[in-house]
Amino acid sequence: MEEFRAPKGTRDVLPPESARWERLVALFAARVERAGFGLVLSPLFEDVGVFTRVGEGTDVVRKEMYDFADKDGRPLALRPEGTAPVVRAYVQHRPPLPFKAWYAAPNFRYERPQAGRYRQHHQLGVEALGTDDPDLDAEVVALAWSVARDLGLARVDLVLNSLGDDACRPAYLDALRAHLAARVDQLCDEHRATAAAHPLRVLDCKRPECVSATGDAPRTVDHLCADCAGHFDRVGRGLAALGVPWRLDPRLVRGLDYYTRTTFELKASALESAQNGIGGGGRYDNLAEALGGPPTPGIGFGMGVERLLLACDAEGAFAGPGGAVDVWVVDTTGGSAAMALAAELREAGVGADRSFGGRSMKAQFKAADRSGARLALVVGDREASEGTVTVRDMRTGDQEVVARDLVVDVVGMRL
Numbered sequence: 506m507e508e509f510r511a512p513k514g515t516r517d518v519l520p521p522e523s524a525r526w527e528r529l530v531a532l533f534a535a536r537v538e539r540a541g542f543g544l545v546l547s548p549l550f551e552d553v554g555v556f557t558r559v560g561e562g563t564d565v566v567r568k569e570m571y572d573f574a575d576k577d578g579r580p581l582a583l584r585p586e587g588t589a590p591v592v593r594a595y596v597q598h599r600p601p602l603p604f605k606a607w608y609a610a611p612n613f614r615y616e617r618p619q620a621g622r623y624r625q626h627h628q629l630g631v632e633a634l635g636t637d638d639p640d641l642d643a644e645v646v647a648l649a650w651s652v653a654r655d656l657g658l659a660r661v662d663l664v665l666n667s668l669g670d671d672a673c674r675p676a677y678l679d680a681l682r683a684h685l686a687a688r689v690d691q692l693c694d695e696h697r698a699t700a701a702a703h704p705l706r707v708l709d710c711k712r713p714e715c716v717s718a719t720g721d722a723p724r725t726v727d728h729l730c731a732d733c734a735g736h737f738d739r740v741g742r743g744l745a746a747l748g749v750p751w752r753l754d755p756r757l758v759r760g761l762d763y764y765t766r767t768t769f770e771l772k773a774s775a776l777e778s779a780q781n782g783i784g785g786g787g788r789y790d791n792l793a794e795a796l797g798g799p800p801t802p803g804i805g806f807g808m809g810v811e812r813l814l815l816a817c818d819a820e821g822a823f824a825g826p827g828g829a830v831d832v833w834v835v836d837t838t839g840g841s842a843a844m845a846l847a848a849e850l851r852e853a854g855v856g857a858d859r860s861f862g863g864r865s866m867k868a869q870f871k872a873a874d875r876s877g878a879r880l881a882l883v884v885g886d887r888e889a890s891e892g893t894v895t896v897r898d899m900r901t902g903d904q905e906v907v908a909r910d911l912v913v914d915v916v917g918m919r920l
């Protein structure tokens with residue numbers, strides 16, 4: 506029989522690695538919930554228009570989206586990113602503002618798989634809708650920074666840019682288009698054709714032709730209107746007040762079209778530059794309107810779980826938890842003593858497991874070792890007849906014999 510494998514660009518996450526994922530999500534949830542964000546669960550697929558309306562010029566939407574018609578012919582797409590679904594949910598339900606949401610969900614992109622980049626990748630993110638106060642920008646950027654710090658990442662660079670708004674961006678785009686038109690022959694094949702329609706995408710291009718042709722391109726920050734310049738200045742001062750170090754990256758435009766004003770990215774310098782983006786986001790003051798809602802400013806960020814863990818590996822940070830359970834019950838008297846003892850321990854809040862199938866003492870100790878449990882509780886013929894349990898420290902090998910009635914309390918004190 507043919508053996509099935511996970512589809513190209515996807516992978517399974519099994520224990521013990523999955524325990525590290527759980528801890529990462531829990532750490533993220535705790536951090537953002539302390540800042541007033543609440544969990545939002547939205548469908549993994551949406552009307553394809555939720556994405557095409559806001560990202561026509563982007564690779565994410567044009568080339569990489571998993572779009573399909575369902576059995577009734579409805580045009581749908583698996584979510585390629587996390588922001589538009591949350592904003593769509595906001596537009597639909599109109600919760601009170603400010604609306605501060607967080608999510609943990611997979612995104613789907615049909616792209617070439619590489620290290621830390623999968624066709625199904627997992628994202629943690631927040632979105633805050635309802636105010637354009639630059640203090641919120643500073644808080645949201647600082648939140649992403651804090652998550653990286655919570656993980657123990659030390660080598661993270663924070664870069665910011667401002668993309669302006671409807672008042673100042675058209676003039677900037679004209680200046681950028683003029684710059685690119687004079688260098689159109691130097692651009693990569695793709696952008697030679699699309700630079701006039703989507704000039705910002707050229708700044709995002711990593712191919713050497715486009716990088717060198719835009720080395721002296723006009724910078725958004727030099728073309729901001731007074732409102733946008735004042736906003737960006739307050740964001741920078743807010744971050745300074747929060748003790749978050751950052752630097753300007755005038756090329757930072759991000760891969761989606763809906764961003765306005767503040768945009769930012771976190772880069773792990775322990776990773777190679779092609780894959781060092783561990784998170785990023787920005788302000789999207791026109792997105793709610795583009796999705797049919799009332800004009801509602803917003804800002805958010807997303808962080809890739811796979812990339813974050815790669816960065817942790819590269820820095821030796823955020824090690825996985827030890828064993829799945831703290832206690833392994835070894836029972837050579839048939840198994841019913843192990844079942845009762847494990848149940849009692851679990852009721853008392855202690856992680857406990859055991860072997861099945863009446864295996865030998867040696868095999869059960871081998872399983873205890875492999876589990877990473879700190880203590881083994883042994884019930885053999887002698888213990889069974891005496892009404893005792895032998896408590897063995899798996900690291901030191903020290904043993905003590907404890908009355909059966911007291912063993913759960915003793916374990917509680919030892920752990």
Ligand SMILES: [Zn+2]
Nearest residue numbers: 693696710715
């Ligand atoms: Zn290019």
Ligand SMILES: [Zn+2]
Nearest residue numbers: 670673730733
């Ligand atoms: Zn402006």
